[in-house]
Structures are given as C-alpha cells and as structure tokens.
Amino acid sequence: MAPSTAGYDVDAIRADFPILHRTVRDGQRLVYLDSGATSQKPRQVLDAEREFYERHNAAVHRGAHQLAEEATDAYESARARIAAFIGAADDEVVFTKNTTEAINLVAYAMSNATTAGPEAARFRVGAGDEIVVTEMEHHANLVPWQQLCQRTGATLRWFGVTEDGRLDLSHADELLTGRTTLLAVTQQSNVLGTINPVAELAARAHAVGALVLVDAAQSVPHLPVDVTALGADFLAFSGHKMLGPSGVGVLWSRRELLATMPPFLTGGSMIETVRMDASTFAAPPQRFEAGVPMTAQAVGLAAAVDYLTGLGMERVFAHERALTGYALERLGAIPGVRIIGPRDTVDRGGAVSFLVDGIHAHDVGQVLDDSGVAVRVGHHCAWPLHRRYGAEASARASFYLYNDLTDVDALVAGIERARTFFGVA
Amino acid sequence: MAPSTAGYDVDAIRADFPILHRTVRDGQRLVYLDSGATSQKPRQVLDAEREFYERHNAAVHRGAHQLAEEATDAYESARARIAAFIGAADDEVVFTKNTTEAINLVAYAMSNATTAGPEAARFRVGAGDEIVVTEMEHHANLVPWQQLCQRTGATLRWFGVTEDGRLDLSHADELLTGRTTLLAVTQQSNVLGTINPVAELAARAHAVGALVLVDAAQSVPHLPVDVTALGADFLAFSGHKMLGPSGVGVLWSRRELLATMPPFLTGGSMIETVRMDASTFAAPPQRFEAGVPMTAQAVGLAAAVDYLTGLGMERVFAHERALTGYALERLGAIPGVRIIGPRDTVDRGGAVSFLVDGIHAHDVGQVLDDSGVAVRVGHHCAWPLHRRYGAEASARASFYLYNDLTDVDALVAGIERARTFFGVA
Amino acid sequence: MRLDSLYQEIILDHYRNPHGRGLREPYDAEAHHVNPTCGDEVTLRVRLDGDVVVDVSYEGMGCSISQASTSVMHDLVVGRTVAQASTLQEEFLHLMHSRGEGEPDEDVLEDAVAFAGVSKYPARVKCALLGWMAWKDATAQAVAGGAG
Amino acid sequence: MRLDSLYQEIILDHYRNPHGRGLREPYDAEAHHVNPTCGDEVTLRVRLDGDVVVDVSYEGMGCSISQASTSVMHDLVVGRTVAQASTLQEEFLHLMHSRGEGEPDEDVLEDAVAFAGVSKYPARVKCALLGWMAWKDATAQAVAGGAG
Ligand SMILES: Cc1ncc(COP(=O)(O)O)c(C=O)c1O
Numbered sequence A, B: 001m002a003p004s005t006a007g008y009d010v011d012a013i014r015a016d017f018p019i020l021h022r023t024v025r026d027g028q029r030l031v032y033l034d035s036g037a038t039s040q041k042p043r044q045v046l047d048a049e050r051e052f053y054e055r056h057n058a059a060v061h062r063g064a065h066q067l068a069e070e071a072t073d074a075y076e077s078a079r080a081r082i083a084a085f086i087g088a089a090d091d092e093v094v095f096t097k098n099t100t101e102a103i104n105l106v107a108y109a110m111s112n113a114t115t116a117g118p119e120a121a122r123f124r125v126g127a128g129d130e131i132v133v134t135e136m137e138h139h140a141n142l143v144p145w146q147q148l149c150q151r152t153g154a155t156l157r158w159f160g161v162t163e164d165g166r167l168d169l170s171h172a173d174e175l176l177t178g179r180t181t182l183l184a185v186t187q188q189s190n191v192l193g194t195i196n197p198v199a200e201l202a203a204r205a206h207a208v209g210a211l212v213l214v215d216a217a218q219s220v221p222h223l224p225v226d227v228t229a230l231g232a233d234f235l236a237f238s239g240h241k242m243l244g245p246s247g248v249g250v251l252w253s254r255r256e257l258l259a260t261m262p263p264f265l266t267g268g269s270m271i272e273t274v275r276m277d278a279s280t281f282a283a284p285p286q287r288f289e290a291g292v293p294m295t296a297q298a299v300g301l302a303a304a305v306d307y308l309t310g311l312g313m314e315r316v317f318a319h320e321r322a323l324t325g326y327a328l329e330r331l332g333a334i335p336g337v338r339i340i341g342p343r344d345t346v347d348r349g350g351a352v353s354f355l356v357d358g359i360h361a362h363d364v365g366q367v368l369d370d371s372g373v374a375v376r377v378g379h380h381c382a383w384p385l386h387r388r389y390g391a392e393a394s395a396r397a398s399f400y401l402y403n404d405l406t407d408v409d410a411l412v413a414g415i416e417r418a419r420t421f422f423g424v425a
Numbered sequence C, D: 001m002r003l004d005s006l007y008q009e010i011i012l013d014h015y016r017n018p019h020g021r022g023l024r025e026p027y028d029a030e031a032h033h034v035n036p037t038c039g040d041e042v043t044l045r046v047r048l049d050g051d052v053v054v055d056v057s058y059e060g061m062g063c064s065i066s067q068a069s070t071s072v073m074h075d076l077v078v079g080r081t082v083a084q085a086s087t088l089q090e091e092f093l094h095l096m097h098s099r100g101e102g103e104p105d106e107d108v109l110e111d112a113v114a115f116a117g118v119s120k121y122p123a124r125v126k127c128a129l130l131g132w133m134a135w136k137d138a139t140a141q142a143v144a145g146g147a148g
C-alpha cells in the first residue's frame, strides 16, 4: 500500500509560499509546474536567511569575535541538519554552489590525483580506465566526465535506456568491468521521472572495484534518501530544487574517501599551512570549501530541510505520486499526447515529459504559459536522451509538495487549448 | 586635495544596516571592524533578494514561461549593472561563488588549455613557463597558482615586499620575462592595506607578453575601479565584501580572452550541443556558468552596487581614508603597538593590522571582543606575509562605509584595556 | 488576445506552408545553427550571383516561430543585394530586441512585421532569429569565399 | 566579569611561567601541530618509560590559552601511565566541548579546570587543545614505535 497522505494539507502548505499567490499573464492564477528546474521557497526559508543576515552575519571559521562565533555555529548547525536529513555524518557533507559544482569537484579531484601523493592512488584515472554513465544523465552528470576523459585519456561508456524509459541493464556485465574507475548515475531522471535501482547498481560497481557517484538532484528533494542504504560513494544535490536558496548545493562522500581525495578549489580556509612554494591542506570537509562560503544559503537550506522533515519525506513522496498518477492518466487520455518515460507510477517520480502531435514543444509551452501554467520546454539539459527518443524537444510538467489536482487539471486544459489553437484537435 | 566627504551621512547609512543595532557580550554596542573578512548588508540588498524570491524566482536561461523570463531579466540586469560598476561590458562579467572560485576558474582553464584546441594556445602553461605572484597575496591568489604549477610543471616566482609594506619592484625585470605566462597580483592587500600600482605592473607584464590577473576582492568594495584604466586581463572580486549576499562573486575578463578560454565547470547551460561522446560550448559568459546559478544573490549584489553608486565610490573611499588616517594616528600613539603596513594614507586602504608588544593577537582580539569590538585575529589568509614580518599572527581592524570615528575610539580604548589587563601598560 | 498577437495569421501560414524549404544545389556556403536551450536546428545554404542573393535553401526542425521566420526571411532576402539584405537583417534584429516597443515599417520588413509580438517574449526571440543568424553566417562565408 | 572567567589567574600564571618548556633529549616521538586559522604552532616531544610518561618537552608560539594549556598538560601527564593520561586528555576534550556547561572535577583535572571558561568561546577551544592534540599524536607514535 502506498504511504498515506492523510493530514497532508496542501492549502496550508501553499500559504507558506508567497510566490504562489501572484498572478501571471494579465491576472491568471500561477500554476507552477517547473519545480524540476527550481523549486519555490517557503517564508520559513526566507526568514531564516534574513535573520542570519540581520543578526549573525560574519565570515565563518575565521574570526574569534561573537558574530563570527554565531555565524560559524549557524553554518555548522546547518551542515549537521542537512547531514542528518540524508543519514550522513556531519563531516561527510561538503557545501558547493550546486549539483554541477559537486560533480565537477569529484571529476577534477580525480584528475588532480595524477599529480598528488600516493594516498590519492584510488582516484587516479588514465588511458585504459573507463568512466561509465547512462544515456539518461543530465548534462551536469555527463559533460564533466567527458572532460575528465579528455584530460586523462580515459574512455567514457554508457548504459542505454529502454523504449519505456528504464535503464537497459542487459549489458551491465560488459559495461562494469575491472577497467571501470567510476560509475556516475542519476537516482531519478529529470526528464523521464524514472527512479533507478541505484543500490543494486552500486553493489555491482563495487564488486568490480569501481567508485559510484549518484546524481541526487532530483531525488533528495522528492523522496527519502539514506546514503547508507544507497551504498554510494558520492552523492550530489542542489538546495534550490528542495525549497532552499539558490547558490548552495551539497557533495556527500564517505569519510575515508574524503580523507584521501585531493583538493579541488584552493585558497583560504582549506589549508593547513601555506608557504610561498608549497602548502598542505586541512581535513575534510574544510579541505573542499575554499574561500568564504555561501553561509546564509546553507542556513536557508537547513531551514528547508527542517520544513521537509516537518512534513515527512514519505508523505511528500506519496503526495507527488498521487499527482503523478493522476497526471499520467489524464494526459494519457488526450489524443496525440505521447509521454516520454514510464506510464505508471512504479519506481517513478513526478517529472512528466510529453509531446503533442503536430505542435512543437515550444508552442505547447507558450499556450500553457498564456494560460498561467509554467512548464519547461526544450531538452531539459538531457539532449542525448531526447535524441534517443527521436524528439528534438519536449514539454515537462514537474510536481512538488505545493501542487494539487487542480494544477493537473489546468495543465490538461492548457494542452487542450493548444490543440484547438493550432488546429490539431 | 582629498575628495570631499561633505554630505556623507554615516548615521543615515548606519540606519540601513539592521545588524549594527544589535548588541554583543551582554549589552555592548557592536563595533564591527571586520569588513575585510565580510561586510554587513543593508536592508536594500536583503529586500531585493526577498522580492526576487517572492515574485520572480525561476531557473534562468532555461524556461519560456513568465517567471523564467522575469528571473532571466533580473539576472541579466544584475550582470549589466555590476559590469557598469567596473566599467566593463555586460558579456565580460562571469558570475562565480566568490573570488576564490573566480581565480581557480582561470587557473583550471589554463591547465585545461593543454588538452583543448589550438584557439586556447595562449592559455597553455608547462615546464619552462613561469607564473608570478607576490608575497602579499591572500591564499586565494597563491595556492591556486601553486597547484597550477604542480599540475603543469610550470614554476612559481614572486615579488617580495619592503619593510614598510610596499611591493618590492626592484627585481621586476628579473621576474617579468619572456617566460612569464601570467602575473597574479592583489590590487589592495587585505593585511597591509597597501594599494599596488596595478596599471604599471600590468603594462610591464604585457610588455613581455604575460597575462595579468588582479585580485580585486579588497579594492572593488572600497575604491572606484575601472577595468579599462587598470589594463588587466582578469579581475576577481566577491559580493559579500561589498554589501552583497554571500555565495556570489565575479570574474571579469576581456571579451577576446573569454572567447578562446577553455571552460572550467561543465554541465547544463554552458553547452552549445551535447552528444554522448562529445560536446561543444556556448559563448561567454554562459560558457563559464554551469548549472543553475546563484540568481537571487546576483540580484542582491546588483542592489549593493546600486547602493554604492548612490553614495559614490569616491566618497566611500574618502570616508575610509579619513577613518584610516585617524586610526593610524591614534594606534601609532599607543606604546608597544606596531602597525604592519604603511603608516600613512598614501596608496593605502582601510585595513590596519597591528601587533601589541607582550600580548598575542588572539588575546588582543579577545579583549576587544569583550568590549564589543569585532576585529580579525590570525594570519588573515596571508601566512607567508606574516612570516615575512616575523609575526605568527596579527590583529586587523578593517573599515567600511558604515564605520565612524567613535568606532576607532572604541578600538583604541579596547587596546588600552588589553594592555592593562595583561599587565603590559 | 495575447496568443493571437504572438501567433499572427501570417506566422501560422508560413509555418504550415514554408517558402523555399529544402536544401538546393548549387550554393556558395552553408551554415548549421542550433538553439542550445531547445535543440532547434537549421541548416541553411546561400547562393550569390555577384552581390545578389539568388537563393536561400534550408532544412531544419523547430517551433512555429523559427520555421515561419526562416520562411519569411527567404522571401525577403532572395533577389536583394547582400547589402540590402543585411540592412533587413539588422532591422529585424532591432525589432526582435524591442520588447514589444518596436514600430516596424511594413514597407521595409513586409511579412516580417508579424513578428513584432514575438519581441515581447524574450525566450522566443532566439527562435525568430535562428534562420536569420544562419543566413548571416553563411552569407559572410560566401562573400569571403567569393573574394578569396 | 567575562574576561576574568576566561583568563583565570591559574591560566595567566602558567602563561607567564610555563612549566616544562623547552625541547629535551632523549625522547621517543615528536609531533608538530599548527592551528591553521591563527598560525599558532607547537613542537612537542614525549618520553616514555614502559607505559609511564616520564617527560613531555615542548616549544612553540601561541596565545595565552594555548601556552598555558600546554604547561598545565605537562604537569598533569608527566608521571602518569599512558592510559591514565589518555583518560585525562579525553576528560579535557569533553570539557572543552561543553560550551560552558561542563562541571569539571578538580580532583581529576587539577589546574586544567581553569579552562572551563574557555569552552564558552568556540574559537579559543582549538587554542586550548593544541598542546593536548600534539601530545596525543606523539604518544601514539611513541607507543607504536615501542611496540614495533
Ligand atoms: C585580497 C583577498 N583576496 C581574496 C579573498 C578571497 O575572497 P573569498 O573568500 O570571498 O573567495 C579575500 C578575502 O577573503 C581577500 O581579502
């Protein structure tokens, strides 16, 4: 049985999000179905940031005065709460500016391992080694690995996807071999909505001695994630997709890996000693946080995590599943609408990408926008995946905890309007 | 004659900064003299950020709906205003998370040039090439170059400093040679307060064909900076030190350099086309802004720039000079106080670092904190410079537009109290 | 109504029945342009005779706005000198960046005036410019090639 | 008064007249620790006889808190077994992380109880721990070396 959404009060939740009460395009109600790109922020998050700036703002880990103490406490408390949210230890959480930086951090640390000491040997990659990704990756979990291969001479390989939007695991044994240095895979596709069997993949990758990086940009915001259960080595996600501020993201990794991984960005606060000719580096997580960090944003993200925890991620997930099921059913009933991705809610989150026969996605999106419905159009930073399905572009509705069934109804009405307008109805 | 500060109303300015009205350590007035680490934020900046989140928040450059349009406009308008503030063209401004990332961006782009196409030739660096820095650099403008040298086999060389806190230019001809690929120099020292002759240095570096990167983290917030007059190739600064939010910084560079410089972080929004096996990249500035950016923070930084422009940077500089002159005079009169850095206000900004005979800087800072005066203690991320002056640590008072003469008086009183407390008076 | 002012009949007509579509021989230069956010692409060939544009042929996939705009451009530039066509291209660019404030001259831009409404939607401006930018690129190559 | 509760007389006494200061021979292991934010450093040597700490000698630069804390540590651990001294080290660590809420046992920690006030100032906790951490490190090496 699906988790219950009893007591989940979507109206009360919506009341916390100021932007949802504005109108667009001459007085239309805003129907925000683009949370896959970025989520909206509740008052609680905005208040936490502002309170930090108005009361406690100072550079962290650098000062001895009272404000510096308070700011450092706020920052480290944020780290602890975010770590707890994903079942991790405090010192395993590194703040980055977004998922993209978190993934690049690992990719650059791996190329830096070439000129680092012997303790970094397990991060080294070169000719003959392979990095394995999938065809459903967001560009953020594809291009950094292409670049790592270009820098080091390693080879990029990938899992394909099936017609119905799942990872094609039939060649897993050929892909994951003794040559595999790292498997990078998304936990939830931002286009298909597919939730991948990451724990199983991680076990298979570990069996051949590979490291495993999970792109959790679309999973941590939407479902309960426990890094221990997942069995991954690295996990990356963004604050802005989970009710938090822009400008903050997270790289999680195991303590023993962070302890030997070479630094990426270098500068203040990540050093142990500095001389003109050479430097040594601090212990993690500081080693990976060069410069004055996004303190207020970390504080805001911790408030977002508190908000999500207050609702309960099981219930958030159940709520989105209910919306997704309803959307799949209603969209499926519109003639000429083709859904890209699984057509049921099994192992699936709330990103619903679709094509409308005879109308380009841009034009579908335009009519929806004119009706107050905000969806994403294009390739959603997953261009190879779109090519795989023979689509240059699609429209994507993505749901979050503040959406309700009337939002789905508005989406359906907007698509019908587009079909009429472009004469394909 | 120094620019006039007539009509500069510091009380009115202070009224804009909520945090300056709080108390610390059981009711002491907060005397914030740590703006060199991070500045406080006026209401106007906090309001701009909040207004963005409550009205216009969306992912920029990715959506076609009304919020996405508004968010993109807000982001690009922020870029344009920030560019204008430093006399640059819009498309020459790249948003980063801080100065540190901006400098690392250039350092990594230079090592990426090794495996990039022929258009990137001028960024290549290898054995036999030299990177030149100075002994007064912040770790953020030193360690990334040490690392670049480690990755590529290039050699790091540096300008020393004189006893009175100036760059020692007497060996310039030996340091800047045909082997120099890049000169990286700070415009204003965060420890000494020294303002370096950057335009002159840039001209000399250009004469031998080197690129010039200017660390403007301590100059753009405090004095009028015009990138054209400066003649540099790269300029880096942080929003949080100039009334802006944390989590946003800027890399400026010439259009023609950005056009051929290889990318650094890769992922969404910085690509032109992506296939599984290879990608091509967008034109600058997008090429250097992978992932969903710190949009709200860019908007906040633009509001900060508007605030600074409203006051006039000439007047901000004159105000700080007046404070610095007064501080140098009063501190110089305390027995046993030694100032590290120039003792007059010629080519000097408002960072005043000092030692007190017989009291460790930490202990000086502690007594000041206990008196409500927030200063920085330690090596201020300029460890080699401290070693140069035989100090393991110093205390630093740094002034900004909201400080006044009574703040300097409080500093002096606090130092006297420390001397009495530790029995060295 | 907002949608009607964006999707004027002229646009929808060109979208349904594009003029000059298809890739033809002979040609002097070819350009391939993409819109990186949505994946729309166009391949476009230019044929000059002296300084006169004698053919523009193209193929591609894209939304109504990009398809129609390329079709309208075809009609506007074919038969004109490169200088005249370049002026038109600049006029059109100017209109597209006018944010709905432009007052296009129908005697100059002909059917392209229908795109005035597009300029109110920044995300669609790139669609309307896709073909024009490819034309500019290909023409510059053709001119350089002819001179060389 | 806040300052007096931080800088107790015992601390200032040890700061002015540190006990056991200087680097001495013979020793079994040496550790060099730095505080990366302020540049304070200590070089510390440990001499064991069986499982008894017979000497701790040190040199370094630092603030009153780090200097005094190392001096107090010297008095506490010299003459104790490694096991006893390690327990003291843990007790002290615990006190330092107590945020002013710790109730240290003077019979156990002796002069080190004077540092209770330091635990209210997180930025100074690292100062108070500098010498202790170097001791822990050097002792671990000495024990490992003796066993090997
Ligand atoms: C001169 C100088 N350069 C670079 C930096 C680094 O700035 P951030 O920590 O914001 O990256 C600072 C401040 O910390 C600085 O004062």
Ligand SMILES: Cc1ncc(COP(=O)(O)O)c(C=O)c1O
Residues within 6 Å of the ligand: A036, A037, A098, A099, A100, A101, A138, A140, A141, A186, A188, A189, A190, A215, A217, A218, A238, A381, B268, B290, B291, B292, B293
């Ligand atoms: C699956 C996935 N991975 C990575 C990213 C990149 O996240 P960001 O742009 O916040 O770095 C996104 C969202 O854009 C995403 O959906």
